[in-house]
Amino acid sequence: MLNFQILFLIATLLVLLGYFIYLIRKNQLLLPKHTILDRQDKWWIAGLSIVYFLISLIHFADFRTYDKAWQVDNPGAQLVVTFNHPQQLATLYYSTAFVKGKYTTSAVDAMNNNLPITDKSVNLGYSPFFRWNKLTFNTSQPVSSVVIRLEQGSLGVNQFAVVDTQNNLVTDYHVDSSNNPNNLVLNDFIATTMPEHIEDNWQSSTVFDEIYYATSAYQYLQGQPPDVWVHPQLGILLIVVGVLIFGMSPFGWRIMPDLSSVFLVSISYIFAKALFKDRRVAIAASLLMMFEFMHFSIGRTASIDPFVTLFLAIEYFFLYRYIETRKSGASFVAVLRYLLAAAVSFALALACKWNALYSAPFIVLILIYGELVKQKLTLASVTKTVLNLALLFIVLPLTIYVLIYIPYVLINHADNLFSFIYTTQLGILDFNLHGLTYATHPYASNWWSWPLDKMPLSVYYWQNDAGLSSSIALLGNPAVYWLMWITTIMLGYLWVTRQADFRVGFLFLAICAQYLPYALVARISFIYYFYSVTPFLILGISYFIYLAYQSNKASYRYLVYGYLLLNIALFALFFSSLAGLEVPRSYTLNYLRWMTSWNF
Numbered sequence: 001m002l003n004f005q006i007l008f009l010i011a012t013l014l015v016l017l018g019y020f021i022y023l024i025r026k027n028q029l030l031l032p033k034h035t036i037l038d039r040q041d042k043w044w045i046a047g048l049s050i051v052y053f054l055i056s057l058i059h060f061a062d063f064r065t066y067d068k069a070w071q072v073d074n075p076g077a078q079l080v081v082t083f084n085h086p087q088q089l090a091t092l093y094y095s096t097a098f099v100k101g102k103y104t105t106s107a108v109d110a111m112n113n114n115l116p117i118t119d120k121s122v123n124l125g126y127s128p129f130f131r132w133n134k135l136t137f138n139t140s141q142p143v144s145s146v147v148i149r150l151e152q153g154s155l156g157v158n159q160f161a162v163v164d165t166q167n168n169l170v171t172d173y174h175v176d177s178s179n180n181p182n183n184l185v186l187n188d189f190i191a192t193t194m195p196e197h198i199e200d201n202w203q204s205s206t207v208f209d210e211i212y213y214a215t216s217a218y219q220y221l222q223g224q225p226p227d228v229w230v231h232p233q234l235g236i237l238l239i240v241v242g243v244l245i246f247g248m249s250p251f252g253w254r255i256m257p258d259l260s261s262v263f264l265v266s267i268s269y270i271f272a273k274a275l276f277k278d279r280r281v282a283i284a285a286s287l288l289m290m291f292e293f294m295h296f297s298i299g300r301t302a303s304i305d306p307f308v309t310l311f312l313a314i315e316y317f318f319l320y321r322y323i324e325t326r327k328s329g330a331s332f333v334a335v336l337r338y339l340l341a342a343a344v345s346f347a348l349a350l351a352c353k354w355n356a357l358y359s360a361p362f363i364v365l366i367l368i369y370g371e372l373v374k375q376k377l378t379l380a381s382v383t384k385t386v387l388n389l390a391l392l393f394i395v396l397p398l399t400i401y402v403l404i405y406i407p408y409v410l411i412n413h414a415d416n417l418f419s420f421i422y423t424t425q426l427g428i429l430d431f432n433l434h435g436l437t438y439a440t441h442p443y444a445s446n447w448w449s450w451p452l453d454k455m456p457l458s459v460y461y462w463q464n465d466a467g468l469s470s471s472i473a474l475l476g477n478p479a480v481y482w483l484m485w486i487t488t489i490m491l492g493y494l495w496v497t498r499q500a501d502f503r504v505g506f507l508f509l510a511i512c513a514q515y516l517p518y519a520l521v522a523r524i525s526f527i528y529y530f531y532s533v534t535p536f537l538i539l540g541i542s543y544f545i546y547l548a549y550q551s552n553k554a555s556y557r558y559l560v561y562g563y564l565l566l567n568i569a570l571f572a573l574f575f576s577s578l579a580g581l582e583v584p585r586s587y588t589l590n591y592l593r594w595m596t597s598w599n600f
Helices: 002-026 039-056 210-221 234-246 250-276 279-290 293-298 305-327 333-350 354-373 379-404 406-411 417-435 447-452 484-497 502-520 527-550 554-579 585-592
Strands: 070-072 078-087 089-096 100-108 117-119 131-137 143-164 173-176 457-463 468-474
Touching: 002 379, 039 250, 039 279, 100 117, 100 131, 210 234, 210 250, 234 250, 234 305, 250 279, 250 293, 250 305, 250 502, 250 527, 279 527, 279 554, 293 468, 293 527, 293 554, 305 333, 305 354, 305 502, 305 527, 333 354, 333 379, 354 379, 354 502, 354 527, 379 406, 379 417, 406 417, 447 502, 447 527, 468 554, 468 585, 484 502, 484 527, 502 527, 527 554, 554 585
Parallel strands: none
Antiparallel strands: 070 143, 078 143, 078 173, 089 131, 089 143, 100 143, 117 131, 457 468
16 A cells, blocks of 8 residues: 555656646747846856855864764663773763663762762753763762663763863773673773863754754664654755765754755845846845854754755745746746746745745735736636646645655554655644644744844853853844844835836735744744745845945945945854854853843
């Protein structure tokens, strides 16, 4: 049954794609010859994207992998660190791989007396997935051994670094276990040099939602059902690609989201050039995206939001190309290539996260405008057009959506593809409607406050006794986010008063389509939900940059240059709290805490 269902879906996809590709190739000469990009544009796109990529790699991630680990799932299993002679110790750092359940740590002296220790990782409230952990010895008594014991679930450990009270790295000890399922040489876990990023461990450990998404990627590769089921699976599968290439390392689980943020810089240029036919505006739009805070920070974590935002931007781009070309008099079959690309992009966005559904009413409006309002159609042609559009934007996306679930279905050993996916979707729906209705969080915020940067979300924080700190916050560049309301209102006003410029209405509706549905969300929400709106806000701002350039007034051009420099200057000012750089804590408190609610 399962194999038949999979083959049926693949056949359906191939038939649909074959049908539309046939129509496109048959009628390709009907499409007006118009090239958005010239050679110089392509150099600009490449240059801006490379510059952004290089900036995004600053203080990015370690290559050290968690692939080789002592991994057990039998309660009572112990990993014992025994010192060749008891000695006074300050700290034992240990690196955990996959952890799901509960474990304990303990230390004893030569007489087997328990010693006082502090290990916050055993009581985090969640499992310490793929991270460095710190066990502190609260005694001057010499330590003879340390035991890490699994109480329930699963536990993985793959490295130790021990520091004595003189701050020297200790290496004269051995690691043993009566449970060693993979026959590892456990003494290989002993660090002979101090590992990098062991205290300030943003680069070496999971942070924020990486504990879910990076861990789910690991579970896929281990043949285990992933913990994340409350979202569709494409975003996680894309993270899996990075892990397959670079190993189960911070670099591996972050590189694909980072690359998607690089591609979004390119799409911003292409989209702006298509809208305004002005290279200067396209460059400005790309610069605004490059130095946008949220885009930079969330794109450097193992998150699904960079993927859905990229696919949404591509979807809207092809919808604009469709309506622009259709308005110029091109036939329906001549613009099928744009509709097909938009439909596939919509499917991929939806397969990452359900907030892609917010674009569905926008799609309907665009298609109604393009096919029913602007065209003189007979009943027969309307029927054929509606059927083709239903195949494009309902049947094709659903087919792709279900196909992307196949790895998840197989890994859960389900017998019936459609029944299992249907049950999973009911679970996602219940989570979105009720799952977090009564939840609380110190960084939760209301939808209307996101463009005001009222409550940034701190995803990482570290501070030492010397006054140095490292933090990463999700917030928008004030030079962009704080223009949200005035930009949207002005676009709406211009659309009503200047209906001849379709671009204004397109941008206004795009912003509203991706943003206003959050007003109806009753459950707890966070500022990073606004990220999917950001590309369209930037394009909306770019419209006014376009007007400034079109005015041919030098003062307006200088205003644009000043605005772009302001974005870059703010990015430089906040860079330490976007990239997790170590800086004096006083710098963050004195220069970056603009509001009392900015706690990062």
